[in-house]
Amino acid sequence: MTHKRIIITGIVFLVLAGAGTALAASNPPACSLNKADIKKLDAIQGATAIDYTGRIRAELAIRKGLLSTTLDCTIKEAKILESNINGISINDPDVQRLQQRVITQAANAVSYYESQKPGVNDLGLQGSRDFAANLKSWREGNYQPLVKQGQNLVVWSHDQTLMQTAQNRMNQVNHAMGLLSIIDNEDMQTPWKDAQGNFKNALDLNQRATMSLKLIDDPDISLNLMKSSLEALSKTYQNFFDLSEALKKVVPH
Amino acid sequence: MNLNELLKQFKYIEADREYTRKSRSLILSAKHTARVSLADIFLKNVQLAASVALAGLLIFMIVGGFSAWRMFSPLQIANLDPVGLKAEAQAIDIQIQLANLNYGEAALAPAKSGESTPAITPAPAPAPKQETSAVTAPALQDNATSAVSIDEALDKLSQ
Numbered sequence: 001m002t003h004k005r006i007i008i009t010g011i012v013f014l015v016l017a018g019a020g021t022a023l024a025a026s027n028p029p030a031c032s033l034n035k036a037d038i039k040k041l042d043a044i045q046g047a048t049a050i051d052y053t054g055r056i057r058a059e060l061a062i063r064k065g066l067l068s069t070t071l072d073c074t075i076k077e078a079k080i081l082e083s084n085i086n087g088i089s090i091n092d093p094d095v096q097r098l099q100q101r102v103i104t105q106a107a108n109a110v111s112y113y114e115s116q117k118p119g120v121n122d123l124g125l126q127g128s129r130d131f132a133a134n135l136k137s138w139r140e141g142n143y144q145p146l147v148k149q150g151q152n153l154v155v156w157s158h159d160q161t162l163m164q165t166a167q168n169r170m171n172q173v174n175h176a177m178g179l180l181s182i183i184d185n186e187d188m189q190t191p192w193k194d195a196q197g198n199f200k201n202a203l204d205l206n207q208r209a210t211m212s213l214k215l216i217d218d219p220d221i222s223l224n225l226m227k228s229s230l231e232a233l234s235k236t237y238q239n240f241f242d243l244s245e246a247l248k249k250v251v252p253h
Numbered sequence: 254m255n256l257n258e259l260l261k262q263f264k265y266i267e268a269d270r271e272y273t274r275k276s277r278s279l280i281l282s283a284k285h286t287a288r289v290s291l292a293d294i295f296l297k298n299v300q301l302a303a304s305v306a307l308a309g310l311l312i313f314m315i316v317g318g319f320s321a322w323r324m325f326s327p328l329q330i331a332n333l334d335p336v337g338l339k340a341e342a343q344a345i346d347i348q349i350q351l352a353n354l355n356y357g358e359a360a361l362a363p364a365k366s367g368e369s370t371p372a373i374t375p376a377p378a379p380a381p382k383q384e385t386s387a388v389t390a391p392a393l394q395d396n397a398t399s400a401v402s403i404d405e406a407l408d409k410l411s412q
Contacts (some may be wrong), residue, residue, distance in 0.1 A: 035399040038409050063410060070406045077403065133411035139404065149359040155352045162345055170342065172332035222354065230349045237342040 195239035205229035
């Protein structure tokens with residue numbers, strides 16, 4: 001029995017150690033970008049005590065170091081985006097296609113950043129400035145729209161769970177209303193009708209947001225539709241609270 | 254022979270020896286253990302499980318402060334229990350806050366708390382209408398107090 005325990009403990013330890021090593025191996029490179037590092041650039045530019053050539057060399061070294069760190073951060077950022085979008089559970093096949101598209105594009109962004117890294121060593125002073133400007137421009141045109149689509153997928157996915165929970169609640173309350181024979185009560189009618197109206201509105205806006213996502217609309221339009229849908233859903237729950245208060249008055253408890 | 258003497262002779266009556274031997278051997282060879290069927294075992298197990306379950310339920314009712322009144326209150330029956338409603342309403346509020354976060358922060362927030370990812374500096378307050386900040390990438394740095402975003406760094410490096 002004791003031997004068995006030792007063997008099992010050993011196996012568990014090895015599995016955990018293996019998993020830990022695998023996780024560590026899949027982790028993106030470390031990234032540390034802070035103001036102090038950026039300030040080094042200003043400091044060297046203003047260091048008149050150093051001769052011109054020495055200053056230029058030092059500034060170039062700092063720029064290369066910062067560009068290299070920045071690229072590490074972009075790689076890490078894109079890998080996190082890829083991992084987070086990959087972790088979303090989506091049932092709709094059309095939205096699943098969008099999810100795969102975002103995952104692929106995030107992986108492409110990682111490849112792009114990685115392909116840029118070796119070039120940093122060969123840069124001159126003006127070349128490093130151009131390199132930074134080009135990278136920023138590429139991000140604005142390619143990466144940032146991808147981040148918007150990614151966030152929309154995260155929000156949409158959570159929205160569907162909330163919608164389903166609210167739908168279940170609506171069904172249960174609807175059934176209970178008939179059961180308790182209180183549907184005709186005037187105090188109950190108003191919040192119940194409001195709840196039904198707001199929930200219908202929430203469903204409609206959610207449907208429009210889903211279509212907007214599928215059609216790969218402007219991400220801002222999709223997000224605004226989702227926000228409106230959530231606001232309508234929030235109002236529905238406020239109506240539920242009103243209904244709960246009204247019920248307390250109607251039915252002794 | 255009178256009746257009295259006849260009755261006294263009864264004590265000399267003996268069973269037939271062969272009959273006695275056969276009867277004894279039959280009795281001694283008979284199996285004394287009761288036969289237990291599979292159905293009996295199953296029934297006993299069901300009874301035991303039911304007893305344990307009922308005892309558990311009783312303990313739960315006593316320890317957990319079970320209240321039949323609360324369970325069958327109209328609010329519970331109507332599925333309008335404020336506690337349950339509040340939990341669902343709070344989930345929606347959190348989702349609204351998530352949707353209002355600047356682009357980048359929500360999509361890049363680590364999915365698991367234990368994940369080894371860089372600290373992402375949170376925005377001071379949700380600002381959904383700020384178009385310029387909405388497309389700004391998050392700051393990536395281990396020390397959030399002096400964090401610089403990727404795009405801020407690139408902006409500085411391009412000058």
